[in-house]
Amino acid sequence: MNVADVRKKSPLVLTYANFVTPQFVANTINVIGASPLMSREPKEFEDLVAIADAVVINTGTLQEKEINHIIQLSQIAYDMGKPVILDPVAVSVPFRANAITQLLKNGHVDIIRGNAAEIAWFAQVTFDSQGIDATGDGDVVKIAQKAAQATGAIIALSGTCDVVSDGQHTQTLDVNIQLLSTIVGTGDALSSTIGAFVATDVTVENVVSAMATFKLAGQKATNIVQTPGNFSGQLLDQLFVIKATEVQQFINESVKKHD
Numbered sequence: 001m002n003v004a005d006v007r008k009k010s011p012l013v014l015t016y017a018n019f020v021t022p023q024f025v026a027n028t029i030n031v032i033g034a035s036p037l038m039s040r041e042p043k044e045f046e047d048l049v050a051i052a053d054a055v056v057i058n059t060g061t062l063q064e065k066e067i068n069h070i071i072q073l074s075q076i077a078y079d080m081g082k083p084v085i086l087d088p089v090a091v092s093v094p095f096r097a098n099a100i101t102q103l104l105k106n107g108h109v110d111i112i113r114g115n116a117a118e119i120a121w122f123a124q125v126t127f128d129s130q131g132i133d134a135t136g137d138g139d140v141v142k143i144a145q146k147a148a149q150a151t152g153a154i155i156a157l158s159g160t161c162d163v164v165s166d167g168q169h170t171q172t173l174d175v176n177i178q179l180l181s182t183i184v185g186t187g188d189a190l191s192s193t194i195g196a197f198v199a200t201d202v203t204v205e206n207v208v209s210a211m212a213t214f215k216l217a218g219q220k221a222t223n224i225v226q227t228p229g230n231f232s233g234q235l236l237d238q239l240f241v242i243k244a245t246e247v248q249q250f251i252n253e254s255v256k257k258h259d
């Protein structure tokens with residue numbers, strides 16, 4: 001889907017959110033024309049997944065007792081035919097690595113969205129990080145392709161250069177918008193935005209469409225404001241008004257295919 005389709009369909013995105021950024025994530029989903037809902041209560045997962053169009057699992061503040069909950073949530077989504085997007089925050093930290101290993105083994109994930117260091121963990125490539133941030137350097141195209149092949153999921157690697165790969169088809173969007181990395185939660189918001197854009201179909205094209213919409217909104221925001229506090233609000237405003245036609249033009253000009 002493109003952003004016009006998202007506004008028409010208004011998909012309900014169910015997010016198992018961390019406790020740091022749910023307000024920003026919910027607002028992002030709302031302004032693009034989709035419908036946000038957050039829950040961490042297993043007793044209502046069946047009912048919520050039944051009405052959801054996509055399920056996003058963010059493990060940013062996961063606790064041990066919740067590992068089984070996210071596995072259960074991903075299985076319910078799979079059984080009901082709803083796409084699952086995983087945001088594996090700081091996955092290289094041992095407790096998190098163990099939780100995600102269990103989720104991949106016993107649950108089901110369609111798309112993994114993370115920064116370069118997080119995606120490198122799935123590809124078994126060394127990449128420097130500092131907690132939630134990727135700080136290293138590496139071949140992000142190769143990393144995304146390897147991670148897709150290792151997991152069977154579509155990979156959405158974000159950063160200066162965004163990369164989307166299913167292991168065979170790979171597309172990149174290399175546009176530097178420094179202010180996007182100053183707001184904590186832009187990655188979390190992007191993961192849930194991807195949920196909205198793949199609600200009807202899990203495809204590389206739909207993931208690229210979500211990432212391009214987000215990045216172009218960021219670029220337009222930096223033409224208006226140059227500081228993080230104002231940028232955060234302006235990013236939401238630009239996501240609210242962005243047109244599918246201008247995103248398509250941005251994709252035509254800036255997305256490269258590496259097949």
Ligand SMILES: Nc1ncnc2c1ncn2[C@@H]1O[C@H](COP(=O)(O)OP(=O)(O)OP(=O)(O)O)[C@@H](O)[C@H]1O
Nearest residue numbers: 115158159160175176177180181184185186187188
């Ligand atoms: N230097 C950069 N230039 C351009 N875009 C960037 C840059 N850094 C991040 N982004 C964009 O910011 C958004 C969030 O990606 P990022 O890789 O920072 O996620 P993250 O590390 O998971 O963030 P968070 O943990 O704060 O949610 C994406 O749309 C990505 O394209």
Ligand SMILES: Cc1ncsc1CCO
Nearest residue numbers: 018020060061089132185
């Ligand atoms: C700062 C932080 N800590 C755990 S989750 C999170 C938000 C970024 O994903």
Ligand SMILES: [Mg+2]
Nearest residue numbers: 089132187188
């Ligand atoms: Mg993140």
